[in-house]
Amino acid sequence: PAPRLAEKDDADDEFYSGPEADPLDHTADTEYASQPALTSTGPKVDLIPFETLRGRINYDTLKALTFKPFQLTAMSEVQKRVLKLMPYLSGGKLRGIARETGDEAAETEVEEDSEGLQRGREDLLVKARTGTGKTIAFLVPAIDARINSLDRMMKEPDESGRIPERATQGQNLRRLSRSTVGCLIISPTRELATQIANEALKVCTWHKEFQVQLLVGGVSRMAQMRDWGRGRKDIVVATPGRLKDLLGETNVREALTTTDTLILDEADTLLEMGFSNDLNFIIDALPKSRQTFFFSATVSREIAAVARKALKPNHQVIDCVPKNESNVHLNVPQFYTTLPTEGDQIPHILRLIAHDQLTRPKSKIILFLPTTKLTMLYATLIRELGSTLPGKTNIHEIHSRLDQDRRSRASDRFRRDTSPSVLVTSDVSARGVDYPNVTRVIQVGVPGTAEQYIHRVGRTGRAGKEGGRGDLVMMPWEAGFVDRLTGIHIKPVEMGELTTELVSLADDEYRDRLSGMQDKISGLMPSLDQSAIEEVFTSLLGYYVGKTSELRTSSAEIYQGLQRWSTQAAGLPEPPYMSGGFLQKLGLGGVAGGGGRGGGFGRVADPTEIPVEGSTEAVVDIVEVEMELGVEVEVGVATAVKVGLAVSVAVLEEELALAEAAVRLTTHVAEEVMEGVVVAMAGQVDLPAPLGMRSSPVVV
Incomplete structure (x- = not known):
């Protein structure tokens, strides 16, 4: 031993x-x-990269997941189980990438999977907990299904059997996108519905024409009806009470009769909150030909009854809840x-x-x-x-x-x-x-x-x-x-x-x-080493500075709060010093640095000019990257973007232990997020997000 x-x-x-x-x-x-x-204690989860979906989902959808805004690498269990059914789950075809240049990729049809074709656009009953990445799991096939359906409908032959001209197809697309509903998502609360709508907007980042309609209580009914009449209805996110109310409006009711995909999210919570009758009323107003995804953490008898009404008899069941959790x-x-x-x-x-x-x-x-x-x-x-x-x-x-x-x-x-x-x-x-x-x-x-x-x-x-x-x-x-x-x-x-x-x-x-x-x-507190406390401060700053939306606060308030923590909780005589330039690179340009001179992200190396043929390289000291799965990666050199510049780079190294993996390489800061790293570079290195050192999966 x-x-x-x-x-x-x-x-x-x-x-x-x-x-x-x-x-x-x-x-x-x-x-x-x-x-x-x-x-x-749970099932073993194989790490499947989102990149494996290339050719299976729309290129712009994949771009949102793996580039901006999500920068995801590996799928969660529910994402893996649902998205492996693509492209057939969304009524699409398997595509191969013939070539790729910049942001454009040429696709060619490849031999189809006969089993997948036979399954087609089946209904799903998915058992998954809150916070497992299920929102991405149901948004991706719903968005791709909308793309495929619009493409098919705008090209449908006229009464004489002729395929419409390109100009006519464009007119058809504009009309259909406003008169038909692509995906209807029903959520139990206004807060959750708003979160889903915001997530949908992110997934649609590169689908420039797509629009998301949010129908919830506490918001002007008149404004919602105005937006409904003017806008596209690619994705509609609603709470049961407001949606049932709006079904009394003719233009809402008629549009919903064309719904392509219905998604019931947090179905157990919907029933717990007493929406059973409302759900039945809404389902009766939808076309029977629709595709339905039913997501719930539990499947009680009451939920099973609603599922039988909402889903086709041959629906597929996907259970992502470990028995012991x-x-x-x-x-x-x-x-x-x-x-x-x-x-x-x-x-x-x-x-x-x-x-x-x-x-x-x-x-x-x-x-x-x-x-x-x-x-x-x-x-x-x-x-x-x-x-x-x-x-x-x-x-x-x-x-x-x-x-x-x-x-x-x-x-x-x-x-x-x-x-x-x-x-x-x-x-x-x-x-x-x-x-x-x-x-x-x-x-x-x-x-x-x-x-x-x-x-x-x-x-x-x-x-x-x-x-x-x-x-x-x-x-x-x-x-x-x-x-x-x-x-x-x-x-x-x-x-x-x-x-x-x-x-x-x-x-x-x-x-x-x-x-x-x-x-x-x-x-x-006076016995604790001041420089070590200052390192704790900078690690917390690196962790929290990107969480303004989750915390519903500003970067300045986070910074000032951590300053108070350093003195009130950790016992420093004054907050650690942060230069104005460094704070500006963290999005804190309006906050005074202040504090003592002893803080910071570590020791600054001597600036070194690194001319590289057609590129810029930032020499980074070996950095320990702690990933979600407990893997340590030693990174010796981070190669930057090819911009044809030679710059002077000063490297500052600081390890953070963060709960999620994401990397933002900016002019002054390279952050390795997931029990990870903040490497601040005091030169001018312009590094776009997709070239970050993503060493571990980000699960949404």
Whole structure:
């Protein structure tokens, strides 16, 4: 067996610079949990690139997925299972790429798949959870079906059997696109319908003529009717109540009788909210010749009854919900706390751990952090502040800065641990690895997507007879993320409520220690290395700066919030310094840099002029890229775009632990996102998005 690690992990040295604290009985093991995991609880997911859909889906649809705006690489399970049925699912033909120049690709028909042709445009009953990428899975075939249907209808022979001239075909297209409905998507809530409509607009980025109609309550009915009469009806997203109301309008009712594709999303939620009669009314108004996709996380008797009415008898069933993870968001009590101030983060996390230990003698907690640097900081803090917890606590740590041997042993020990324990980790532990008897999952900061949130909570969904609990802890400016957790039953809990309950649970001895928690935290902070805290700050800045839409806030508010975090929570005397030029490249041009001079993304290399024949190369130091599946990639050189320039490049390296993979290479910043990297380049390198170092899949 491998030798036991020292009680204090080397990773702590990056933060702890004061005298040795009183030794605690904790385990400082660390691990990086790779996927496939040691014990896989779900079906093995083969990584299938979106590029394999080339020739199977419309070129402009694929361009939106793999280039702008999505920049996706690999498909999720539900995307893989549905989109493998293309092109026949959308009534299209298999195409081969003869040549490709720039943004144009010439396609030629190839020999068809006889089995696929026989299946054709079949109906689907898809069992898939919220946040698994299902929106892309149903939008792609629906959009391609609209393209194929319009192309077929505008070329239909006239009464004399003649094929219309090109000019007439154009007139037919304009008329048909406004008088017929391509895809009708019914969603249970206004918020979810709006999200789907926005996603549809993104998928249609390169279909310049396509339009999306949104029919929901809370919006002017008159304005919706005006847009309905004037615009195309390629994709219509609606809530049942408003759609039923609008069916009383002749032009709405007549257009819906031509609906090509019907999609019922979150069907279980639709029925839970009492829309069964409305759905039956709407379905009766649609043509029986339509294609129907039925998406639901569960299939109860009531759902099966609606499915029988909506779907053709020979429909195909696709089940993407692992048996041991089914409906985890319905089975696990979940709570979120929006902190009053950034300075409340650390004490609130300690109180959550203490609460679990007081309510569960065998407390076993997974603490998720958004970046590797923050994971390292919290592992250090909980070790040093262990005396503020009710019992002796074993601390296990998982992140990419530790070697594989230590990572593996940490996973094994946490799995076997029957004492109060905490696994401090980044998102790499969210999938695949089965940790038995986890009593609570705490997520600090917003995850990358609702899918990540669900998978993380799933770690306690198998906690056994006693069940588990999930807590999401957000700083004030992160609160907008909760609106994205549509269909997930998550309740708010105030910080004061937890404190009051904790005091009532504690005995006299622990109550005294609890009252001194803030003093212990304040006393520890001066011992932490300031430069390491500044690195945490920059890692968080890299993680959050691209999340303005998810958080419904501005980049400036995120930056200012992180500045407050660095002083109020992490104890810096002043926020880390960021130059005005650097902030401008991050989209923060209107924010003053401020702070001390000690911060930043790392050391700047000497500028080096690199003339390359017809191209520009940015020499990048070896960068560790932690991918979603736990793969580490060492990248020595990033080759930039061929622009015929020779520039001076100064390279700044900083590793981030991000929850999603995406890369934005800009003039000053190359970001590797997915437990990843921010590499800031102080030269002028113009790198377009499609040439980014995408080393790991992005699952939407």
